[in-house]
Amino acid sequence: EAGVAQSPRYKIIEKRQSVAFWCNPISGHATLYWYQQILGQGPKLLIQFQNNGVVDDSQLPKDRFSAERLKGVDSTLKIQPAKLEDSAVYLCASSLRRELETQYFGPGTRLLVL
């Protein structure tokens, strides 16, 4: 069974530029999560999708971050414009259902904003 795929693995941009990350969850997994992990901290949930609907985006900075999950499969997370404090690892995870479920994580995208 293929795991959660993410691309790119690394990205370096200058502040005020835009960037997009892509995630392909495990086949059949209804729930998809995007996390931001700043160095030395635990992952912070940005947004949670159930199929193609948003379940929780309470911690997503909506003035600059956006995410979509078209057709309930792949997902993209965009930052526009980026700030220095957005430097972090962006992790995508998926689970079979929403609650009481193990999450399977991708390798993450390491973003550096200069």
Place this chain on the structure above:
Amino acid sequence: SQQGEEDPQALSIQEGENATMNCSYKTSINNLQWYRQNSGRGLVHLILIRSNEREKHSGRLRVTLDTSKKSSSLLITASRAADTASYFCATSGNQFYFGTGTSLTVIP
């Protein structure tokens, strides 16, 4: 602020010793999970304990949950160098929160 707080922040032990890390949380939960993260990699699920369970075992791992104290502990017995990683608790209730993590170093 994040829901879970791990203690200690960092732990260094000799191979073969046991490692214990603790997690405290703030609100009611449905379940609590522990994950491991090796340097520069994604997280790997270790074990899940439901709110109506008090203890769970998986191989060399033992997890306890005390909902009255809003705390959990993860015990790794007979540690190995390969156990060196960061360990996070994650709580699932109305929202999903990860703790701050414990960095474990196992010295060969």
